[in-house]
Amino acid sequence: EIVLTQSPGTLSLSPGERATLSCRASQSVSSSYLAWYQQKPGQAPRLLIYGASSRATGIPDRFSGSGSGTDFTLTISRLEPEDFAVYYCQHYGSSPPTWTFGQGTKVEIK
């Protein structure tokens, strides 16, 4: 079973700064199977990025995803106040089908 490890656990930044979040897989995975979600307190998660680099409907272009193999990155180019939240990466694995999440990175206001 593939394990996703996110780093850092917490990222303390100011509005307007750039955020770089990492998601590392325990073995090489297909980029097609990698997604990122945002979760704000008291809310359900929201799909941000799918296929490692494609933005979901309605997601601002300050969010971008990249990576391949075992290393994936979510970048927020300039943090807006509404971007302070927890971010999860997620992977689909086949045979049998399973879905796995990373443990999350909290982006907090510095």
Next chain:
Amino acid sequence: QVQLVQSGAEVKKPGASVKVSCKASGYTFTGYYMHWVRQAPGQGLEWMGRINPNSGGTNYAQKFQGRVTMTRDTSISTAYMELSRLRSDDTAVYYCVREWGYYYFDSWGQGTLVTVSS
């Protein structure tokens, strides 16, 4: 628009069972797999399994095999998740989630808090 509306909060004793419902609207219920994901207080997301609303076929995470049952009623566009032999560490918010693009989750219910306490 897609909406997933879940049943209300539950309090259960250890050893009991809980059944959570998820009513879908705004799309063809039988056209998309429905998943269940849970989140313990202050913790991350954990995938539990999924159901094909068209066939009723299921896939469960190994951790929950034998304790979870996912069903659906297509006549009312509702999916159900039943978890048995509850323990205190099953205390969590349980979400129903629509699968999109085979690999992703694009719509989430509002969550149902299940508290297991003696």
